[in-house]
Amino acid sequence: xxxxxxxxxxxxxxxxxxxxxxxxxxxxxxxxxxxxxxxxxxxxxxxxxxxxxxxxxxxxxxxxxxxxxxxxxxxxxxxxxxxxxxxxxxxxxxxxxxxxxxxxxxxxxxxxxxxxxxxxxxxxxxxxxxxxxxxxxxxxxxxxxxxxxxxxxxxxxxxxxxxxxxxxxxxxxxxxxxxxxxxxxxxxxxxxxxxxxxxxxxxxxxxxxxxxxxxxxxxxxxxxxxxxxxxxxxxxxxxxxxxxxxxxxxxxxxxxxxxxxxxxxxxxxxxxxxxxxxxxxxxxxxxxxxxxxxxxxxxxxxxxxxxxxxxxxxxxxxxxxxxx
Amino acid sequence: xxxxxxxxxxxxxxxxxxxxxxxxxxxxxxxxxxxxxxxxxxxxxxxxxxxxxxxxxxxxxxxxxxxxxxxxxxxxxxxxxxxxxxxxxxxxxxxxxxxxxxxxxxxxxxxxxxxxxxxxxxxxxxxxxxxxxxxxxxxxxxxxxxxxxxxxxxxxxxxxxxxxxxxxxxxxxxxxxxxxxxxxxxxxxxxxxxxxxxx
Numbered sequence: 001x002x003x004x005x006x007x008x009x010x011x012x013x014x015x016x017x018x019x020x021x022x023x024x025x026x027x028x029x030x031x032x033x034x035x036x037x038x039x040x041x042x043x044x045x046x047x048x049x050x051x052x053x054x055x056x057x058x059x060x061x062x063x064x065x066x067x068x069x070x071x072x073x074x075x076x077x078x079x080x081x082x083x084x085x086x087x088x089x090x091x092x093x094x095x096x097x098x099x100x101x102x103x104x105x106x107x108x109x110x111x112x113x114x115x116x117x118x119x120x121x122x123x124x125x126x127x128x129x130x131x132x133x134x135x136x137x138x139x140x141x142x143x144x145x146x147x148x149x150x151x152x153x154x155x156x157x158x159x160x161x162x163x164x165x166x167x168x169x170x171x172x173x174x175x176x177x178x179x180x181x182x183x184x185x186x187x188x189x190x191x192x193x194x195x196x197x198x199x200x201x202x203x204x205x206x207x208x209x210x211x212x213x214x215x216x217x218x219x220x221x222x223x224x225x226x227x228x229x230x231x232x233x234x235x236x237x238x239x240x241x242x243x244x245x246x247x248x249x250x251x252x253x254x255x256x257x258x259x260x261x262x263x264x265x266x267x268x269x270x271x272x273x274x275x276x277x278x279x280x281x282x283x284x285x286x287x288x289x290x291x292x293x294x295x296x297x298x299x300x301x302x303x304x305x306x307x308x309x310x311x312x313x314x315x316x317x318x319x320x321x322x323x324x
Numbered sequence: 325x326x327x328x329x330x331x332x333x334x335x336x337x338x339x340x341x342x343x344x345x346x347x348x349x350x351x352x353x354x355x356x357x358x359x360x361x362x363x364x365x366x367x368x369x370x371x372x373x374x375x376x377x378x379x380x381x382x383x384x385x386x387x388x389x390x391x392x393x394x395x396x397x398x399x400x401x402x403x404x405x406x407x408x409x410x411x412x413x414x415x416x417x418x419x420x421x422x423x424x425x426x427x428x429x430x431x432x433x434x435x436x437x438x439x440x441x442x443x444x445x446x447x448x449x450x451x452x453x454x455x456x457x458x459x460x461x462x463x464x465x466x467x468x469x470x471x472x473x474x475x476x477x478x479x480x481x482x483x484x485x486x487x488x489x490x491x492x493x494x495x496x497x498x499x500x501x502x503x504x505x506x507x508x509x510x511x512x513x514x515x516x517x518x519x520x521x522x523x
């Protein structure tokens with residue numbers, strides 16, 4: 001090994017990132033070369049100095065009050081005694097925008113926030129509906145409920161790859177933000193791909209406006225997970241992120257899908273539940289679309305949210321499908 | 325229907341989860357804060373980011389694989405959250421072609437200077453282009469492996485290796501220029517006065 005080659009990999013040697021053979025070459029070279037030994041010692045000292053200076057810099061220290069508050073709030077959150085001690089993404093963005101954008105942009109932001117309504121509607125169903133009870137007081141279709149999968153509900157949907165895709169989208173988009181394709185505006189996607197996306201957010205947010213749920217709107221967009229496009233509305237409920245996902249199932253000509261559609265046509269309002277990869281999934285369907293509610297909430301809460309949102313969403317999607 | 329107090333079983337389960345989390349994740353809070361501060365350049369935003377990160381980690385703690393690097397897992401969550409925060413309000417921070425070119429042009433490497441003060445070292449780090457600063461902070465200060473960095477900032481490992489190499493090289497070049505200008509270098513060499521001598 002030559003000195004020039006050594007200097008190229010000296011840092012990786014210090015980081016223990018070299019393969020065994022190269023490590024051996026480095027050691028052999030160092031045994032013979034005093035100048036490279038000095039260079040290695042200097043780099044080691046620089047790294048140590050950099051680390052020490054950065055870690056002990058006064059501005060890089062956490063305030064003791066913050067440390068205590070963080071620990072206390074996380075502990076209480078773990079015990080379920082409080083909602084997540086979390087600054088909502090929307091609120092954080094607003095705080096950033098306060099510092100970085102003009103008052104005009106801020107005003108536009110506030111108008112948008114007011115338009116969407118940050119707070120959703122209170123659950124008005126105090127207990128789960130019994131199977132067979134399909135009429136809502138207002139005349140809207142009411143979802144049926146079953147705590148266990150039974151043949152009358154869309155098992156074909158909630159147990160399929162489709163539901164796994166919904167869970168994958170929730171995980172990779174809402175939780176980890178690592179989708180390969182950047183999400184696009186929901187209304188734009190509605191004009192381009194699927195008209196039911198248009199005004200879907202309104203259908204979700206206007207649901208039960210007279211009895212607000214303790215849930216927050218986070219964002220709405222359309223995204224693609226493993227080739228399947230979803231309308232994706234992200235909510236925060238009891239401190240957890242919840243994905244409300246709508247996807248088209250009506251365009252395939254596969255016999256199984258046709259059978260599922262027939263079942264759905266007969267039982268359009270049922271909700272099926274399942275657990276996939278540790279997430280709770282509630283699902284209902286219209287003639288051409290499957291709707292998923294995915295979260296890591298307890299099963300009852302996830303289902304309760306699905307039950308609360310289903311009527312207006314079902315009505316909106318069905319109306320749009322019939323008009324198409 | 326939704327405001328029911330936690331049951332005894334869930335309290336016990338929550339306490340058990342918290343005990344594990346407190347041992348595995350909470351010791352990394354200070355490290356997370358340093359990275360958050362570097363990412364946001366704002367004390368309050370850094371605190372928010374740490375809080376969001378640890379809350380999400382606690383919620384997803386059942387997915388953490390025991391025996392793997394918890395800090396790398398937490399940093400990865402933090403980067404995803406920060407990327408989400410930035411998505412709509414700022415443009416993506418990319419390494420500009422100009423910065424890449426600057427890094428490419430360091431053909432000659434002077435010997436690494438010694439005897440530097442903390443301020444001098446941190447000043448040189450601050451002057452690096454952000455994308456190079458980022459990987460140097462994660463690799464040399466937070467001591468994350470190349471693989472862990474690649475996963476956290478979501479870029480290919482080859483790119484991480486290349487940026488770390490260039491970042492370290494730029495840092496050394498910056499410090500060597502500084503040392504030369506102030507008349508000192510390797511250990512043992514006399515450091516001249518900061519002030520010009522009279523006469």
